Structure formats: C-alpha cells, structure tokens
Amino acid sequence: MSDPLLIIAAGGTGGHMFPAQALAEAMLARGWRVKLSTDVRGARYTGGFPHAVEIEQVGSATFARGGLVAKLRAPFTIAGGVVSAVFKMLRDKPSVVVGFGGYPTIPAMSAAWILRKPTMIHEQNGVLGRVNKIFSKRVNKVACGTWPTELPAGVEGVPVGNPVRNAILERAGAGYIAPGDYPMSILVMGGSQGARILSDIVPPAVSGLPSAIRRNIRVSHQARAEDLERVAKYYADEGIPADVQPFFNDVPTLMSECQLVVSRAGASSIADLSVIGRPAILVPYAMALSDHQTANARQLVETGAAIAIAEADLQVDSLSTQIADILGDANKAQSMSQAALACGKPDATETLVALTLELTQPKP
Numbered sequence: 001m002s003d004p005l006l007i008i009a010a011g012g013t014g015g016h017m018f019p020a021q022a023l024a025e026a027m028l029a030r031g032w033r034v035k036l037s038t039d040v041r042g043a044r045y046t047g048g049f050p051h052a053v054e055i056e057q058v059g060s061a062t063f064a065r066g067g068l069v070a071k072l073r074a075p076f077t078i079a080g081g082v083v084s085a086v087f088k089m090l091r092d093k094p095s096v097v098v099g100f101g102g103y104p105t106i107p108a109m110s111a112a113w114i115l116r117k118p119t120m121i122h123e124q125n126g127v128l129g130r131v132n133k134i135f136s137k138r139v140n141k142v143a144c145g146t147w148p149t150e151l152p153a154g155v156e157g158v159p160v161g162n163p164v165r166n167a168i169l170e171r172a173g174a175g176y177i178a179p180g181d182y183p184m185s186i187l188v189m190g191g192s193q194g195a196r197i198l199s200d201i202v203p204p205a206v207s208g209l210p211s212a213i214r215r216n217i218r219v220s221h222q223a224r225a226e227d228l229e230r231v232a233k234y235y236a237d238e239g240i241p242a243d244v245q246p247f248f249n250d251v252p253t254l255m256s257e258c259q260l261v262v263s264r265a266g267a268s269s270i271a272d273l274s275v276i277g278r279p280a281i282l283v284p285y286a287m288a289l290s291d292h293q294t295a296n297a298r299q300l301v302e303t304g305a306a307i308a309i310a311e312a313d314l315q316v317d318s319l320s321t322q323i324a325d326i327l328g329d330a331n332k333a334q335s336m337s338q339a340a341l342a343c344g345k346p347d348a349t350e351t352l353v354a355l356t357l358e359l360t361q362p363k364p
Ligand SMILES: CC(=O)N[C@H]1[C@@H](OP(=O)(O)OP(=O)(O)OC[C@H]2O[C@@H](n3ccc(=O)[nH]c3=O)[C@H](O)[C@@H]2O)O[C@H](CO)[C@@H](O)[C@@H]1O
Pocket: 013, 014, 015, 016, 018, 124, 125, 189, 190, 191, 192, 193, 222, 246, 247, 248, 249, 250, 251, 264, 265, 266, 267, 268, 269, 270, 272, 285, 288, 292, 293, 296
C-alpha cells in the first residue's frame, strides 16, 4: 500500500505558507506524502519546503483586487480551478486536506468538500480570514493559531498555536546575549512582503541612537524591492553596517543572533519571536482585517516581551528612544526575551499533526 497523502492548500503570503511548511515537514517525518496546492505568489515562499513536498500551482483569483476585467474573470478562473482540483483529487485520493487560508486554497478546499474528504482549516489570526470563514462551516476541524478566535455561531475551534518551521524550532529558546558594549544586531522585518513605513522610520531612528549604542550596531533590514537602494544608501552614508534584502532566507539565524527585533505583527512573525524568545518593537499593519495585527501583538505586549507602536504614532525620535531604552539596559532586554519565550508554543506543530491524524480515524 502506498503512503497516505496529505494535501495542504495555502497561498498568497508567507503568513499562510510558513505554518503550512511546518505541517509538511512534520507529516513527511511521519512517512506521509505531502502535496502543496498554491498559487504563483505562494510558490515564492516554498524555497525552504522539503524537496519531497510535491508542489502543484493552481490559478487563483480574488474579487477583492484588480480591475473590472479581472473581477469579471475571477468566477471563471475559480470554477476552472475547482473542476481541475476535483479531477486531481479523484486521481490522488488524499487521506486529509488541510487549508491555511488565502484565495488559492479555494480549489483544493472546495474539491475536498465536494468529494467529502476529511478536512481541516488552520487560521493564524484571532479573526477568520475571508476564505477560511467560508470553509469554517464546511470542514471537520477548525484549528486556531490565536486563542480565542472569533468564530461563526455553531463552529467550534481547537486552540493549537501557530506552527513554526523546523529551522525556527531548532533555535527554540536559543540563549540570549543581552546587549552590551560589543557588536549588537537589530533585525528589521516587515512581514513576508516588507513594510515601507519601517524603511522610512527605522534607518533614521537607528542613526539617532546615542553614540555608545550606535557605534556597536549592525542592522539586517528587510525592505520592499522598490525601497532597497535608498535604505541601503542611507545606512551606508551614516556609516552603519547594514544588510538590506527584499527577503531573508536565514531569519531563524538572524533572529536567534540579534538583540532586538523591529517588526510587523503578522502571526508567524509573532510565533517565531516567541519560540526563539527575543525582545521586540512591533508596528501592527493598520489595514489588516479587523486590526488583527494589534490583537496578534497583545500577548507579547501584556507580558512585557514587546512594545507595540501604532503606525500613526511611529516617529523617528520616539522610536530611537525606545530602541535605546532596550539596547541600553541589558536587564530589561533579558527580561523581555524571557517574557517572549514564555509566550511561545513550540508544540503547535505537534498539536496540528495530532489533529490531522485524528481525521484519518474512523468516527466512533
Ligand atoms: C499585511 C498582511 O496582511 N499580513 C498578514 C500576513 O502576514 P505576513 O505574510 O507578513 O506573515 P507573518 O508575519 O505571519 O509571517 C511572515 C513570516 O516570514 C518570515 N520572514 C519575514 C521576512 C523575511 O525577510 N524573511 C522571513 O523568513 C518571518 O520570520 C515569518 O515567519 O499573514 C499573517 C498570517 O495570516 C497575518 O497575521 C498578517 O496580518
């Protein structure tokens, strides 16, 4: 008999793809075959997926973006994707189908529903994304990355946490070297896509740090492609050693070696921070659905692991002061790092694996 097959559907942003990667890694380790159904955007984040994962690109479409022609074409693209997914699923015979949210999950999740396959969705945020909301009433299980999660009446969720990639897990609780009079690193991340506001405000804030801190600073700064050059030039002109990239493939290492993270508050960024345990200054994305990034940041803020600054309040001088307050006080930085660690859920992947396996058991 061939190994059981798990189909994972995820797409769009790294925020959906990284928890999917974590489940893929864990199920492969249990001898399962894993297929990933994603779109062209999601495929950009598959570089770290194990090679054994079979990647199937689906055409995806959304009613939320694009011009009139794209919106008129969307139902046909989606319907075509669903029909094709039904035929592929009849051929592949998956044991379980798990969706992580995003428009590209529509074909696989619809096909699984039509064919009555065991299904689960994982929602990373405390509010269901649009597509997960549609499927929440049609799947066998709803796994929640954030607890509590707002769910429609009659839908029960299971608290799981947000699974992190193996490379993050390998650094879980990595010893923290508190800031001092030696080279210190700051990691600046704007979620999977970079954030212009961080490119506008962080470089001058770093440049304005008191000289005792500034002379020891190096920065790893993720910037959107269109901002790369000016951000790199700014740091170079100010004599601040900086690595400026559109996307870092070595975040697990950079994060475990840094003294401070300045970041958006996407669910996986928060999960990575709390599993590794690092002090953070978080700037939630103001346009996120139901302001879920502010909610994502709340636990780290309430336990003293992070400071959250609303986009509207992010100013160069005050950010500089906040960075200096953390990097200038080793005890404070150390206790923030400990507090972050206490929020971590390194067992989220294993919980999600257990739920996946439960779905293969015959109902009593
Ligand atoms: C703008 C937006 O709508 N963002 C949403 C998106 O976030 P987004 O796609 O930004 O994702 P997250 O913050 O959840 O995750 C980003 C992941 O990318 C990694 N990383 C980041 C930068 C880099 O250079 N290299 C790298 O590896 C981070 O370590 C993290 O693991 O999905 C998340 C999960 O549904 C939501 O919580 C966010 O609100």
